Amino acid sequence: MTRKTVRIAMNGVTGRMGYRQHLLRSILALREQGGLDLGDGTLLWPEPVLVGRREHALRAMAERHGIGEWSTDLSAVLADESVDIYFDAQVTSARESALKQAIAAGKHLYTEKPTATGVDGALELARLARAAGVKNGVVQDKIFLPGLVKLKRLIDGGFFGEILSVRGEFGYWVFEGDWQEAQRPSWNYRAEDGGGIVVDMFPHWEYVLHELFGRVTTVSAHVATHVPQRWDEEGKPYPATADDSAYGIFQLEGGAVAQINSSWAVRVNRDELVEFQVDGTHGSAVAGLRNCRVQHRSATPKPVWNPDLPVTESFRDQWQEVPDNAVFDNGFKAQWELFLRHVVLDESYTWDLLAGARGVQLAELGLKSSAEGRRYDVPELTL
The missing domain is CATH 3.40.50.720 (NAD(P)-binding Rossmann-like Domain)
Structure with a gap:
């Protein structure tokens, strides 16, 4: 050789x-x-x-x-x-x-x-x-993560029927740095240094949505800096000038709607640090970093809203785990x-520089949408 x-x-x-x-x-x-x-x-x-x-x-x-x-x-x-x-x-x-x-x-x-x-x-x-x-x-x-590889397998196999919506939750609590060391570098929270969760995560959401569900055609976002002061690597306080949380709604080519929350100021009450729930006419799935669970329409229970009675069933137990069926590398x-x-x-x-530009575009329009309080079309980029 x-x-x-x-x-x-x-x-x-x-x-x-x-x-x-x-x-x-x-x-x-x-x-x-x-x-x-x-x-x-x-x-x-x-x-x-x-x-x-x-x-x-x-x-x-x-x-x-x-x-x-x-x-x-x-x-x-x-x-x-x-x-x-x-x-x-x-x-x-x-x-x-x-x-x-x-x-x-x-x-x-x-x-x-x-x-x-x-x-x-x-x-x-x-x-x-x-x-x-x-x-x-x-x-x-992220499209190479085992959970999303399994999700792509379901999409390609027609499991969902018509995909109606995508709901994503990403984030965790990043310590402020005063009484516990922060898990992320301080520049992430300074806009003047290129920080902010929108410029960090919206490029990810662009390619995840584009690759799995369709091109993003509109964006409406609200961003916030929930934690206004943090402490840097030397233990010195500094003002957080960049957004640490973003709440976005994305219209996708083909009609599906995606809603993704991203935050470094949220405590985790989910199985993984990022999860996407996809709902379709024939079935639904929840995919994370490694795992993916499904519920087909033939196995969908019939919940009845009654706030006067305690819940007697575990909704999570009604979903089926998707097997690996492969060895997943990093x-x-x-x-x-x-x-x-x-x-x-x-x-x-x-996945070239043009694909990278689409991610920058979505972040730029997301910030603009939040600043101006309006929804923006996302034009298709070409060279």
């Missing part, structure tokens, strides 16, 4: 998501399994080059995982002709300019989202990448594998 090395400049992997999901559980996991078998006698070997601003953190990470190269000089790394792919997991405000540098250097791109701070910038990136002829991909990890790793195959074998790949 021929071994082909692909060198990947990984920028921002000292951060929580970049390290855990992209470096540790994707690229290093591929190396631990011996590489990616491309099925044509070629074994692809990913070689990470760590990039970031904090020299001590990069050095420690490289030593801990046996990674041979790291640098604080992005320009020098991009000038290295042996580097094939540039990956970006930086804070949102730093991403757009770095991606432009990588495009100018002729590197293939794989990036976290949002890809830019505004839809114009996101579309410009997509156009620049197309003009430069570089392959590009945007992380859209969703980030699964998408990395598809993108690497796209780069090396030119296999089809749809």
